[in-house]
Amino acid sequence: MKFSKRLQKIDNMITSNYDHIWDCCCDHGLLGVNLLKRNAAKNIHFVDIVEKLIRDLDKQLKQEFSDNVSKTRWKTYCLDAAEIPIQTRESNLIIISGVGGDLLIDLVQSIRSAHKNQKLDFLLCPVYHNYKVRQALTTMGFGLINESLVKENKQFYEIIHISTQSKIPISLVGSLMWDFSRQSHKEYLKQTIAHYQRKLKNSTTNANKIVLDYKNLQLSAES
Numbered sequence: 001m002k003f004s005k006r007l008q009k010i011d012n013m014i015t016s017n018y019d020h021i022w023d024c025c026c027d028h029g030l031l032g033v034n035l036l037k038r039n040a041a042k043n044i045h046f047v048d049i050v051e052k053l054i055r056d057l058d059k060q061l062k063q064e065f066s067d068n069v070s071k072t073r074w075k076t077y078c079l080d081a082a083e084i085p086i087q088t089r090e091s092n093l094i095i096i097s098g099v100g101g102d103l104l105i106d107l108v109q110s111i112r113s114a115h116k117n118q119k120l121d122f123l124l125c126p127v128y129h130n131y132k133v134r135q136a137l138t139t140m141g142f143g144l145i146n147e148s149l150v151k152e153n154k155q156f157y158e159i160i161h162i163s164t165q166s167k168i169p170i171s172l173v174g175s176l177m178w179d180f181s182r183q184s185h186k187e188y189l190k191q192t193i194a195h196y197q198r199k200l201k202n203s204t205t206n207a208n209k210i211v212l213d214y215k216n217l218q219l220s221a222e223s
Ligand SMILES: C[S@@+](CC[C@H](N)C(=O)[O-])C[C@H]1O[C@@H](n2cnc3c(N)ncnc32)[C@H](O)[C@@H]1O
Pocket: 007, 024, 025, 026, 027, 028, 047, 048, 049, 050, 053, 079, 080, 081, 082, 096, 097, 098, 099
């Protein structure tokens, strides 16, 4: 199975030495396996809610990374990612990628409220609803570490690295990820504005404010 450009980008953004990295919603575990190969943390945890995926992954990991082969410890869990058993007083990075924005918000909220006084970092890559995700993260009190934009199979993905310890505000429309010297970034901004302009016709959303925020970003990019 291919280690996609999006997963590669997420991998590249992990530069700190964490005690624990949680590859939540790991599917076949491609990202976590890569992290395991490069000993990116002392412990790599693979979490998915589908039993068969975890059973197969566990078998594969036992073959490839037995204790005497890898210096990084690993563990698999067939579990709702909302319930991950985080170790207190150690550093934790929780990755949630490749799921819709609403589920991703629910998972971050559940993990955050189960570990209220714990320093937590998250690396998030939602499928759609980035503005809503950023709003929720701001409300939960997170700050920004880094962010990045990646295009894969004609679709753009925002990757957001956040922490309970960071005081850098998370912009609702994105900040560090933009490079307007790149045509693809201009294209993504244009697409996003068009998407919310279509939603303006549906009066139940707050698309007006969202369109305005993205248009202001476009104006500042042009000046
Ligand atoms: C499309 S895959 C994402 C794989 C990988 N993280 C990526 O970014 O490419 C989504 C995975 O999320 C898992 N999943 C969905 N809800 C979950 C939950 N509440 N807890 C754990 N895993 C979940 C699914 O079983 C599926 O394997």
